């Protein structure tokens with residue numbers, strides 16, 4: 001595929017190039033296994049001496065086509081799908097960390113990632129230090145240690161919609177000899193390609209805008225191929241030293257720029273098995289075909305909603321990066337010039353109780369544990385996705401107890417705003 005094509009064309013066509021008489025759209029290869037002629041052919045696959053499909057836990061043609069499309073959209077060199085965004089996040093870290101290691105993460109991240117880092121990874125002996133992503137470089141540098149393996153952040157944070165200064169983060173990571181991993185779920189490669197600003201690895205919850213219809217869970221990991229693992233060979237020994245589970249194969253020597261994704265596939269996916277089902281990958285691909293049409297509409301609608309909320313006296317505060325008076329506006333103009341995303345957050349005067357009353361009165365916007373799909377939806381993170389965090393942890397993650405996360409869909413903006421108006425009137429009469 002010509003990866004010089006514009007993003008719009010890649011959304012529609014990348015990843016699957018049918019030959020004569022083959023299915024025009026990506027077929028669902030619903031098979032756990034693949035046939036070979038000789039035992040020797042199969043043995044070569046197991047030794048990674050030949051490439052080919054042999055078991056869907058490792059690779060499947062449908063998944064590979066869809067992973068290639070996302071890789072092309074991000075401008076990377078290799079990519080893989082996972083069963084969920086959580087699995088992508090977990091694998092992206094455990095591919096280079098093991099017990100005794102440490103990493104640095106922005107505190108403004110998704111609640112699920114924050115749990116994974118602070119609780120589950122800690123049990124596995126991997127320690128995290130959370131930092132304020134808006135702090136200056138000197139301050140953030142202090143969090144790094146000799147055993148630090150990576151820096152992690154979200155392009156646009158869920159749910160606080162802070163915008164990451166990607167260049168600053170890439171500089172900090174590289175000065176400390178580690179890669180920058182960016183969760184690009186909310187921006188999508190339509191609005192931002194973190195590799196163009198120095199990020200090394202990008203992950204996604206494809207469950208959100210990429211699928212776009214709340215139909216299937218999924219995740220993706222994409223590598224830019226730019227991080228030089230061999231320059232820090234001792235630090236990244238999993239990539240640069242022999243893997244005894246493959247007869248002493250060395251990933252960086254055998255696979256070059258594809259070392260990181262190959263290791264994540266043949267080692268982590270082999271052993272942990274968070275494979276995306278080909279059926280879900282097929283649905284994800286249909287979502288991707290319209291991503292470039294949906295994202296501008298999400299942004300346009302969200303800006304109209306933000307402008308409406310901004311002038312209503314019952315709104316205590318509001319964050320949307322495309323508003324001129326938003327603290328993230330300057331960063332958004334730099335990294336997301338065509339719009340940020342459809343998600344905004346705000347608080348109502350009267351706090352948490354009014355917030356809950358307002359949400360209960362919404363009709364078109366549904367209360368769902370979801371965000372970033374075609375239907376407008378709303379959630380109260382302090383009661384739902386982030387309910388495990390203490391008040392102090394909530395504030396650190398940029399989640400005020402009264403924060404309403406509003407995910408603007410692609411319905412007509414007049415209808416979305418009318419719904420907000422009637423719910424506000426019912427919850428908090430003027």
Ligand SMILES: *Cc1c(COP(=O)(O)O)cnc(C)c1O
Nearest residue numbers: 084085086110158185205207218
């Ligand atoms: C939803 C989300 C995840 C987790 O993805 P799942 O597909 O739900 O596992 C990770 N990061 C961000 C930014 C998210 O919004």
